[in-house]
Amino acid sequence: MTIGVFDSGIGGLTVLKKLIMAYPDHEYIYYGDTLNLPYGTKSKETLAVLAEQIINFLLAKGAQILVIACGTISSNLYEQLKNKYKIPIIDVLNPVVNYIKAQGLKNIGIFATPMTISSHTFTKKIGFPVKEIACPLFVPLIESGKINTLACERAIKKYLKELGPVDNIILGCTHYPLLKNALAKYTSANLIDMADGVVKSISLDKKTKQKISLYFSKETANLRNNVKNIIDQDYELKILEN
Numbered sequence: 001m002t003i004g005v006f007d008s009g010i011g012g013l014t015v016l017k018k019l020i021m022a023y024p025d026h027e028y029i030y031y032g033d034t035l036n037l038p039y040g041t042k043s044k045e046t047l048a049v050l051a052e053q054i055i056n057f058l059l060a061k062g063a064q065i066l067v068i069a070c071g072t073i074s075s076n077l078y079e080q081l082k083n084k085y086k087i088p089i090i091d092v093l094n095p096v097v098n099y100i101k102a103q104g105l106k107n108i109g110i111f112a113t114p115m116t117i118s119s120h121t122f123t124k125k126i127g128f129p130v131k132e133i134a135c136p137l138f139v140p141l142i143e144s145g146k147i148n149t150l151a152c153e154r155a156i157k158k159y160l161k162e163l164g165p166v167d168n169i170i171l172g173c174t175h176y177p178l179l180k181n182a183l184a185k186y187t188s189a190n191l192i193d194m195a196d197g198v199v200k201s202i203s204l205d206k207k208t209k210q211k212i213s214l215y216f217s218k219e220t221a222n223l224r225n226n227v228k229n230i231i232d233q234d235y236e237l238k239i240l241e242n
């Protein structure tokens, strides 16, 4: 099958990576919108325009199923996009919420982008109060390759302090699993990666030879290095700058 996966930048590669590991014999087309990054502070209207442009691109490339590998688009636009397009669309929120419910997890905190937090979609779907913290500093640090820096350590400590003690933290933005090791130095909470739920909730038939095509809308200083550090299979990377 041909699976289309998208996000604002490299974050969605954390989802793509787990999909490829679980279902290697498929064709993957990834779109990272580095030109319009970050998504987490954009209006819902702007996000809708960007998401539709990307989906149309992925459909034109032959995508048969779509994965919204972005917490911000998933929390604000999933229903709208699911109703608009005819092919199956998987988001990142519903699978993790199903996992939380199935496991009966309690005492939950959420780290996510400002737009995801202000939508309160996590709280609404989980059905009981969870502590939601917006972490606008994380995505720029991750995209610029500053994961193991003092600035990143400071940001982690700041958001953990705002959150207070919890047993579980949902990494509610697909960029944040890239901070998992750094976060684990300062918290013993269970860090939940939304990609694990996506892998369980997708069903793929028609195996084929593996092919991974990665498209980005802008070349950025750390892009190729970041991608190489996340995806260790062979891939083709193209920049779509116009």
Ligand code: DGL
Binding pocket: 007, 008, 009, 011, 012, 037, 038, 039, 040, 041, 069, 070, 071, 072, 073, 113, 116, 139, 172, 173, 174, 175
């Ligand atoms: N990785 C995306 C998310 O899951 C977008 C982050 C951003 O661009 O702000 O929310």
